[in-house]
Amino acid sequence: MQLTALTLAFFVGESLAQVHEAQLPFPDVTYPDAISPNPNAVSGAQTNQTSPPRYPSPWGSGAGEWAEAYKKAIEIVEQLTVQEKVNLTTGSGWQQEQCVGQTGGVPRLGIRGQCLQDSPVGVRYTDFVSLFPAGINAGATWDKRLAYERGRAMGFESRDKGVTVQLGPVAGALGRSPTSGRNWEGFSPDPYLTGKLFAESIRGIQSTGVQACAKHYVGNEQEHFRQVPESRDYGFNITQPGSSNIDDQTLHELYVWPFADAVKAGVASVMCSYDLVNNSQACQNSYLLNHVLKSELGFQGYVMSDWQATASGVPAILAGLDMTMAGDIRFGDGLSYFGPNLTIAVLNGTVPQWRLDDMAVRILAGWYLVDGHAEVPEPNFQSWTPDTFGAVHAHVGSTWGTGLVNQHVDVRREHGRLIREIGAASTVLLKNVHGTLPLNTTARLTAVFGEDAGSNSNGPNSCKNHACDTGTLATGWGSGQASSPYLISPDAAIQHEVVSRFGSYESITNNSAFTQINALARRVNDVAGICLVFSNANSGEGFANVDSNYGDRKNLTLWQGADAVIANVSATCNNTVLVIHSVGAVEIEQYKENPNITAILWAGLPGEQSGYAIADVLFGRVNPGAKLPFTMGRKRSDYGTDVLYTPNSEVPQFNFQEGVFIDYRGFDHRNVTPVYEFGFGLSYTTFEYSGLTVEKLDVADYMPATGASGPAPTYGRIDYDTSAHTFPENITRIPLYIYPWLNSTNLSQSYGAANFGNNSFIPEHSLNGSSFSYPPSSGPNGGNQGLWDILYHIRVNVTNTGPTVGDEVAQLYVALGGPYDPKVILRGFERVTIEPGKTVQVTFPLARRDLANWETEAQDWIISEHSKTVYVGSSSRDLPLSVLLK
Template identity: 25%
Template sequence: MDFDELINQLDLSTKIRLLTGADMWSLPAVPEIGLDRLVMSDGPIGVRGEQWTSADPSIALPSPTALAATWDSGLVRQVGRLLAQEARRKGVHVLLAPTINLHRSPLGGRHFECFSEDPYLTGELGAAYVEGVQEGGVATTPKHFVANDFETDRFTVDVRVSDKVLRKAYLAPFERVVRAGAWGLMTAYNSVNGTTMTEHSELVNGVLKQEWGFDGYVVSDWTAVRSTEAAALGGTDVAMPGPFGPWGDKLEEAVREGRVPESVVDDKVRRILRLAHRVGALRPTSGAPAERAEHAAIDGVALAREVAARSFTLLKNDGDLLPLEGVTSLALIGSAADEARIMGGGSAQVFPDRTISPLEGLRARGGVRYALGTDPRVRLSPLAVPTTAQFLDAEGQVLAEHPLATTEARWVGQLPPDVDGERLSAVRLRAAYTPDLTGAHELSVAGVGPFTVRVDGETVFDATIELEGDDPAAAFLSPPERRVAVELTEGTAYELEVTHPAGAFGGMAFVAYTLGHANPSPGDDVLITQAVEAARSCEVAVVVAATTLEVESEGFDRENLRLPGRQNELIAAVAAANPRTIVVVNAGSPVEMPWIADVAAVLLTWFPGQEAGSALADVLYGDAEPGGRLPTTWPVRLADSPVVDVTPVEGRVPYEEGVFIGYRGWEKLERTPAFWFGHGLGYTSWSYDSIAAEGSTVTVAVTNTGPREGREVVQVYLSAPTPDGRPARWLAGFDVVEAAPGETVLTTVFLPERAFQIWTDEGWTTVPGEYTVEAGRSVADRRLGATTKI
């Protein structure tokens, strides 16, 4: 298609209009050249679509840390195909994912949304994700370019990092996904070496577009563009959201006055048209849209369940307690057992139409006795009852009604199509609730602004909640909460109602609040005692321990790695009562485990997505093997980590550790973590039999020496002939193999050229010499070694 011919048909105003969102999630249509509206949506674990609401449900897959724990590029590519299928179902052309920033510090608030501490593993899995999504005709936008590895002061912080470290670590995954053919890329909020990324011509124009040959489009993170000329000249192609902001009329004026060449605008438009052509949104002005290849439908529920089980990482299994066999009584303990933590907070949130909790999944197996144990949640959860959202005008008349699955109202950017934003004055949630306990129930409102809560028509809360902090995104990512106690009677139906003023401003809506609920509680002391009694009375105890929304979410970093509330105390008490205690860690990123020596098994389930409980039952009872291997190193204590602090000093965060993050830093500092990068047990055993290396080709033979079919992740590490400032070793290749009991399999791993290179003033340079190649089960469990000459 001749994009230049189309560009020549557009006047300057129309071209400028294409560079800014028509609203929160889309670029405008230009029918005269056959350009349809281009719709974007957040990911990465699902496709939320334009409406941030449970009224528009989505598949909820396991977190990116879980995907990375599979170490399986083919499985990740299949996930991408499912996401493309979901995007097409929702009319979405561009998925704002994957997140390929690195796990520099375990305190990073969006750690769960990124893949790994290792740039090579991140790049390979990110490339598979991109390829899978784009095979389905949907664009990806890997993010956040670049060095957006923490949340504190993310809008203003300046990361100070050398060119060498950028190339070897933080730019490496982005280069890999560009080589994989990514059709888009998102710039970050932060600055790098004094220049904000939306204006960073050296990295965006110079490295990304010119050196790497990136022909896709570059979109800003939402509201990240804060200038007209600097951002336009800095390489950003699309400023989101729109239509208001620093571009529009201001950019048109800058072009007309010669401060921004029109050729720069034309290049941006060309990239948008190329994107539209790739996703099927640009068609001839006459005739039907171009046909697109059809793909076999993917069963999203089945894939979500498989990915979860494949990601579960067995850290410890004393006496081969797992898989469970012949167990007739099981104590299931923990608030997250009943209310699964299936995803992290923030823009990664989606609304599945079903969630299988561990309690539901394990009860299907029989013999389960449940105890709450302790409730670590700081914020009350919405009621999972049918709810009606009523959109009201200034007179209180109902403009429209929409059903919701829970008592959570959330429309960010787009209102439902039948709601007149000009007339909208308030949004009211109404739900019927019948408690199963008598006593003082807690109701809460989480949101910003005035709220009125009524129970059976009686006002129980009427106040204004003020925004805390200076991050405007907190109003819908992590809003403040207020609570009120209400006496309710078991078996009595109550009408709950919460009303909040709302409207559409500049064509965009921001409605985000929750009516939360908690049952009467006897207190944690009693709850822990009840859990101990349950554990003592059963053959096996399973404690599901989790982080909370206040610990892992977009918008803030973690303060520590402790499990919130009294969960550590609960686990210790249960383990003392029953030596056959299994701890299921339901967290997207590392937590400290002071009780680990006292429990029989530890199974890490990450944020496992909507099929959490079914996958957990599959793995605990041996229907599926826990296939996960750690994509990041887990410390015993936070203080032992090579990089800890993510708090800017005078607005800056220096990456003084260089490339020595993750296992590279642990080895340099000669410290021992709780579990090394790559660690993970299965339900069978493996011998590493032989290794042969010639040039960049490595062949490894492994044998399944255990009693059942299994899957192994063969990891290949490389060490340099001379240090040259490089780590002791680095991941250079990997492969997932399967074998029946007694079966030997060969895998050939091709090491990339970049594994043998260093960055110099002249660019990438291959360092010749004799390298050590090692294969094994983790970075610390290397079973075989060989040498190869380059």
Template identity: 25%
Template sequence: MKKNTLIAVALLFGSVVSVFGQNKVPVYLDDSKPLKERVEDALSKMTLEEKIAMCHAQSKFSSPGVPRLGIPENWMTDGPHGIRTEVLWDEWSQAGWTNDSCTAFPALTCLAATWNRDMASLYGNSIGQEARYRNKNVLLGPGVNIYRSPLNGRNFEYMGEDPFLSGQMVVPYIKGVQQNGVAACVKHFALNNQETDRNTVNVNVDDRTLYEIYLPAFKAAVQEGGALAIMGSYNKYKGQQCCHNEFLLKDILRKEWGFEGVVISDWGGVHDLNQAIHNGLDMEFGTWTNGLSWGTSNAYDNYYLAQPYLKLIKEGKVGTEELDEKVRRILRLSFLTTMNRNRPFGSFATKEHALAGRKIAEEGIVLLQNKNNILPIDLNITKKVAVIGENAIKMMTVGGGSSSLKAKYEVSPLDGLKKRIGSQAEIVYARGYVGDASGSYNGVVSGQNLAEKRSAAELQAEAISVAKSADIVIFIGGLNKSDHQDAEGADRKGLELPYDQDKLVSELVKVNKNLVFVNISGNAVAMPWVNEVPGIVQGWFLGTEAGNALAEVLVGDVNPSGKLTFTFPVKLTDNGAHALGDFPGKNNEQTYREGLFVGYRYADKQKIKPLFSFGHGLSYTTFEYGKVTADKKELTADDKITFNVEVKNTGKRDGAEVVQLYITDLKSSLPRPVKELKGFEKVALKAGETKTVSITVDKSALSFFDDKKHAWVAEPGDFEALIGASSSDIKTKVAFKLK
């Protein structure tokens, strides 16, 4: 072997060797050295051109390393729900691989609905293993933007309306991903709460609302989760694009939170060279982002942080201090991911990952209504089941935007039910309505042929005929991932169900009262027929094992334990963004006039009864709460207080309950919500079993952000701790003081 080859091998593996008189390998390749020392050593060896190259993309999903120094490329991948299929180097078209069919995990709305931190850890670790196996070192997710309006087309990718819950669920997800030597890139920072005019809309929000509602989950991701990367959002804030926003990226993210990781632009989210240099952005990705190079072969060289940046430096118009800071952070990312010799090898599309997704799906499905105990399906007396609705057969892993997946397989709800009960009861299917017959997105094709020649009237007549003769009707409808539904790039046009589903549900329940509506969606929908339909299930987008998980809940093999992470309003004006605002804005300006009062906070303030409340979710068993007690009557500023409550499973089935702690400030110098979620625990209980649930908080749970002082404040005085099964089902409370 030639001398230079031996040295290259030694460099690549970071070994301490002696080759033809050479001494130890460079410091930057010696992983026994402190990380900062390695970064500085590598930086000192790089040319100006090599530094510039690391700050921008070289293909749709990769950026250069430094081959001369043995520093690998960085490879990104969508998305938060599964590892996206390979595309061509410089096109969105499919690369045509035959081994990139992934596990599709449930959407993040479903994960959050588990209210189970262990499920978030399992999710993160599983998807991290898949990313690692495909040699991706940055996973573009998870998303933690707050559910402000039920019309946001991208809500299904996020974790609901509450900042505390989102923060609690994102931290174990991040840690799970990153233990595989893959960076989690938390998105979209910040205030990305609509898809309409997403690249141009300027968000106006007061500092208190920003800090209390829209930033806490990102802060938890950084300070508790240790996220290695953050993605900027498309929209503007304070008139600056968020991908190079001085207040968000420098003042808050870097200075206040101490973030040491990499800030990555959303694809095409960079608009200004000077701001991109000076305002905290590190890596620029996208398509023809400077708007001048459409179709040119060297488009990436023309990105803002490419040749234009290099030209300014060479002309002496800007220095290299900002560039060195960017490269330091990128090198840190590389050393912790691609150059970490101890990172595991990962695994891909395995049975274990499919079962992990199935377990998450089972825990996230929410039983919203169960009059007359219509569920679970009693297979001892049920001889014929009518399954109705396009969503019973339509694949949901394809489409929706950047989270679209080429799944190894996807079990439909109809197939899941056939597999589970087909040998015990007759299952008859009727489509009922035609929604979206297409099955492709960016070249990923579902393979389904959902073309339909029959008229809407014929489809409805068939559904009614099938329903009449059935013992129970399972209507599987809701939304899909088409434009103006649950999809990136466009918001919903209204709260109602599409494709005349409301009319069909109303007609079906007239001929068969034993009707269960399964809502497949990542968003709340209106239900004008709610009083007539006894069974309602929130079924989410459940991924690869969707049908199996749903069937197990419907027949009672799994006792549902999911809880809603956002409020279902009766009508759109029961939501603060629509009652007080002009969603999605006018003239590219959107003002958050509801302020702090998002979701259940608005419903509490206005004393509005929701269709279904935040935190709501039923079980096939029943739970009884004892009286909550506190371990002390007064909380000092440097102490903690623990609340204890006994919970008993009073039914005949094993089950799990989510015990929720809300805090009320009885007197405050500034207006505050009636109550705010500040703790929760999911407890598994066997039939007849009692357990004591303990939740501990400190003064941060009592604090609000004083925008005049620009500081978090906990005012001495009287508080109440409320223990509930949802935000509207408070079981017990106890008073305490902050000294």
């Protein structure tokens, strides 16, 4: 059938767009009545899909910006004993030191252990730190500068607390399913948008001397069934974590794509995830770690496990895992797949010296890459208590030492200003009828409704890990959150705004006060005032549940009974503004169509400055310029993908048979009209696009990589006398602490050896240190450098045709033209500030990889012979300009 474009109507009152209808930019394309999936995606995402083995684990070369860091690391590793090398790779155990993860060091050489600490929104489990807007808010800004500044500010706070590795930013979950619990930690379900902001966040963090950790690699797209003990606690009987079954093309074009940007940005570490990928544990999947990450992408840093995600010792190490976290197998059990078992494995030859040396060099090189040795102090906090004094080793208690554990160092600087700026810059204006916004501060009566407008009466940090939904929603729950030094509620900020001008203001933040809500809404309507209704929807990590939402949301509806409040207010108040704080998409079509709801804003998870940020937008100090980083569908089934909520086998199987067609790509592919499309957002002014031009650059032809590496280097000598590796006589052994030493000179009887039979599995070629072949797409620090060559410059003029200065996000999409390609994919964006009546020229660079598909058979990126068309406009479905690339 032939689809025609819908009309985008504008009501020009005070230069405000009235109603938005999703506009298809492809009126000349014929869409088939039956949409067939990509057969390669279907065949490559079957139940019990397997992952191909790839060995040996590539040794780092120290290429490019890593050269000096590798030189320093090698100089140290040449001096280390086996135990000292092992110490660098192994966490000390859960709650045994100050940080959520802490490795051993080399005291005799002045090498401290690494302090690894959550989160991607601030420093977790401590005080006097900032609560930053979530990754999804950074995504909504579409602003690379703000992503960098946010990362830099978080990096400074981590550094000043003594953190050497910030566990963030996040690109997995990418956002395959809108209900997935941790989508909000990342930026967007679009890999290009995520990749650009991911990279800038990494650069910002690492500019401070703190290492970034890109996570969770890869396929970590739901919380249900990510861990066996956690799932059993919720009554699900599984034997292994769930398996994300993904075909090779989808893996490269969607889920690995942003990690390539991370490697290109010089990320020091990558965290592998809990899930299986094609029925192989992500943290011992040799195809993902050895082949894709370390060989294809040329990653020079180190791979760490998620906490308790290490599934074995020798097999995981040979598959590319460099560091185990938190060190123990299960929290607090005192056992480790690494530690003394890694020492045993090196001595008995099941882990070759070159592999241990490569692990140690990669870990130290990440430290030197960011100058962390010169920048980061010792930790001045302890994660396990807010008290000033306490047990030094919290897990085993005060018997093993007490002292000053928290110095309560205030590291916030003036980051509240940046947090407020990002909060406002990430607020998306979805609907604005009759010039409702910005608000007139002289309104006769301003009324605020909804629990989400108010404060948690028990305090902003009263719920452990923020695992509740009480009061206004500023962040999701789990390890991705941080404590808030304060939380400015919308109620407080808007009240201050109104009463500072001696206006009239009332609020009701009890969603059950139906009689009072109705009476106040009616009175506001009678005096031609304004009603502001606040609502939210929450989610988080799977170790906690809120109202039986086991991390993942059960649905896409609003929480706290907000629908009843909205219905109550809008039934009598014909000037109702709806504000949504949510972790992602919610079902709001009924509110878009409701004539009494004159404006809708999505404000995401804005962090500690929530109230001030939304007030800046509501009262016009900030002209909204944000765009949706995801699609708002009419109903849950519109997305075509979902979380698996009940196990379909003892090892749950998540079959990603939709391939690359997630979020807007899926809506376009299936001809489903969204409520608000990806990339959409209104402004208090209007913009016009014109003058699209293409400049083709003279670039050398792409050359696939060929050849092989040299032999694996080793550093120092190993003493194979087992008596040299037993516990020193003068050491005080902390119970359940993970040490690198042996407790017996008999390797078969030493610590743990009999309990780790799976360590005896040695894959073919995994011990071969002679060389490894270069895949065609490979190259140091991001893959084949030809993929990053800029082939075209696309330029467009953007004019502010309204009366108010404003930000516009110009967006470029490409149609790759193949029968199983999305209609369009994002391949460029720039946020620009434009004065009224002025025109700004925006330039988009198009790289070779932006125009290429992954060819599984060739194992390389190939630009197909299909025609490539570029579209430019203000959203994924409002693309007025196009040009065919030649």
